[in-house]
Amino acid sequence: MSKSILHSTRLISLVTLGSRFTGLLRDMLIYSWLGNNWIQDRLNYAFLVPNIFRQLLGEGALSAAFIPVLTEKLRKSDQSAVGKLVGNVATILTVLLTLLTLVVFLVLGIFWWFSDRGDYANLTAGLTAVMVPYMIFVCVVALFSGLLNCMDRFGLPAFMPVIVNIAQVVGVIIAKYGLARMGIAQQHQVYIIGVSILAAGVIQLLWITQLVKKLGIHWKLDFSIDNPDLRRIVATMLPMVFGLGILQFSTFMDNQIMLSLSATETSHFTLYGYQIDYPLQAGALSAVNLARRLYNFPLGVLGIALATAAFPAFSRLSADNDHKGLAEMVSKSLRLAIFEGLPTGIGLIVLSPLIIRVLIQRGNFTPEDTAQTSFVLRFYAMGIWAYCCHHIIVRAFYSMKDTRTPLKVLSKTVILAILLNLTFLWIPAIREGVFGLSTTIMASLNVVILGIILSRRIGSLQFREIALSTIKTLIASGLMAVAVYFAAAYLPIGNKYIL
Structure with missing residues (x-):
């Protein structure tokens, strides 16, 4: 195996290890704070939407379609052509994700309007609304991470999750030692986690774009849709989006099944006149x-x-x-x-x-x-x-x-x-x-x-x-x-x- 791959693997593994340790610290604090309960369930569910699109676009279809095209550009073109492609893809991606965020807000509003507007529905809709915009930041950051990987710069892309982990750790500390002492209920304290994740997304984007500029890749907003390379990327992406969409739909369904079939206020539900026990516990x-x-x-x-x-x-x-x-x-x-x-x-x-x-x-x-x-x-x-x-x-x-x-x-x-x-x-x-x-x-x-x-x-x-x-x-x-x-x-x- 190529020595460069082994070297890059060691570097990514080392930085990823730091990411996993900070993630472990995050989980230790959050789970000791909330435990396995209905609030924790809603927190996990709320992060589902941005996480799905991170895997679907940021680290999935877009990266897989973008990197081979970008590799060719880096080998055959100058950096100005690379910057133009990156700016074009980043702009179109941001526009699409912003529109998608607005659609999710609309769906959440409809869900809340027709719900019983109790604690469970309020927390589910509220936390999801706070966290959804993070998908814009994380997907654009993943795009620039792919660019850096193609330039054999693996360290910062692997470090990006550390930022969001540390932000959540800070959020838990604020909740436990600040909001709790102010008498704010735990189901309201948990919103600080969503806010901390959004703040982390802003920091990630600012940091990685600055490094890209330092490496000589200058990009700007480009709303054109007639770029041949953009069309190649989209043509490659579409079947992947469909296929990965099935996988992400499966993930969504898994979480929806667990949330819907977990006992909360009662131990059973009624279906066509029959009482059926919930198979799962909160x-x-x-x-x-x-x-x-x-x-x-x-x-x-x-x-x-x-x-x-x-x-x-x-x-x-x-x-x-x-x-x-x-x-x-x-x-x-x-x-x-x-x-x-x-x-x-x-x-x-x-x-x-x-x-x-x-x-x-x-x-x-x-x-x-x-x-x-x-x-x-x-x-x-x-x-x-x-x-x-x-x-x-x-x-x-x-x-x-x-x-x-x-x-x-x-x-x-x-x-x-x-x-x-x-x-x-x-x-x-x-x-x-x-x-x-x-x-x-x-x-x-x-x-x-x-x-x-x-x-x-x-x-x-x-x-x-x-x-x-x-x-x-x-x-x-x-x-x-x-x-x-x-x-x-x-x-x-x-x-x-x-x-």
């Missing part, structure tokens, strides 16, 4: 959200960092039509992803209760919350290897400007995941754990199917070498799991050798 959405964040900690530091560093190299090899070189690099990247993902996932399965107890369990976050969250986390941890590999394979397709194939496969597996969720949600032994289980199954199927398709297109991905590497990693991970299990069982928390 706080289920919070438990799943925390489990997602905990498994995303190693995923971001390891898998996504590797994929981010490899993507520009994939794009260069594809631009040169070097399929053999691309296949070899993808194969090595997959082996490294499995080497990172398998032991990480197995470690989380064994240690999830202990990790959550040590890191999160304090304040209003109870032992029952720990048990609930660790149960969900184990299902997500089963698929960390697949999540890491999926990011690698998908970027290989994107580097060849093929956005349709991954999304065709994804759309089919998403349907399977939704069916699994709606079915197993009602089984008492699984309940909210099904959201982790379905995600693991979906990611694993995607990796296998896309890997086969990719090998047929660019040549062998050296599956034999990948299998041998996987077996060795699995054996080593199994030995590690046994050692860790007995260490955790016989060295209780409080021992001077453990946290």
Whole structure:
């Protein structure tokens, strides 16, 4: 594997590690402040809309369509042409997201008007309205991050999440030690988190645009829609937006299901005259959200960092039509992803209760919350290897400007995941754990199917070498799991050798 990719991966991993630690600090403070309750559920739900569009546009379709075109421009054109393209895309993106924000405001107003206007509806609509404008900032920041990545500047883009994490930490401190002492109710204190996220978005945008200018890329607002490069990007994006939209719709539905089927004021609902018990308890959405964040900690530091560093190299090899070189690099990247993902996932399965107890369990976050969250986390941890590999394979397709194939496969597996969720949600032994289980199954199927398709297109991905590497990693991970299990069982928390 190229030394530059390994160097970039180490840099991104180091900065991302800082991001994950500040994110962990944020979660420790927020969950100890709120616990797994209905307010926490609404806070997580409110952040869903900007987060969906961050993944759909900022880090998804737009970045994947923008980076290959930008890579060509950087190799063939001067910086003024690059600046013109960046300014044009950033302007159109800002206009579209502003219009979308206004539409969301309208929908929220209609929802609130026809709701019972109680505490639950007020907090859901109010928090969402505060946080929605953040999607404008985060998506434009992701666009400039893609530009910096193409210029082999990985540090600041990876640092961007640290800003929003620190802002939320400050928000919690203000709420706990300022607003609470003023007698403001907790369900109103939580609005400070939304305000802090918006402030972080402004800081992120100002910082990253200043660095871009220092690197000699001068851009300005450009509302033209007849730019051929813009049209290429849009043409590449559209099928991705459709496919990723299905995935984000699945995420939205998961959260909507958890919020709608969690017991709050009553333990049951009535349907066609029948009383049906809610399958979930209040706080289920919070438990799943925390489990997602905990498994995303190693995923971001390891898998996504590797994929981010490899993507520009994939794009260069594809631009040169070097399929053999691309296949070899993808194969090595997959082996490294499995080497990172398998032991990480197995470690989380064994240690999830202990990790959550040590890191999160304090304040209003109870032992029952720990048990609930660790149960969900184990299902997500089963698929960390697949999540890491999926990011690698998908970027290989994107580097060849093929956005349709991954999304065709994804759309089919998403349907399977939704069916699994709606079915197993009602089984008492699984309940909210099904959201982790379905995600693991979906990611694993995607990796296998896309890997086969990719090998047929660019040549062998050296599956034999990948299998041998996987077996060795699995054996080593199994030995590690046994050692860790007995260490955790016989060295209780409080021992001077453990946290």
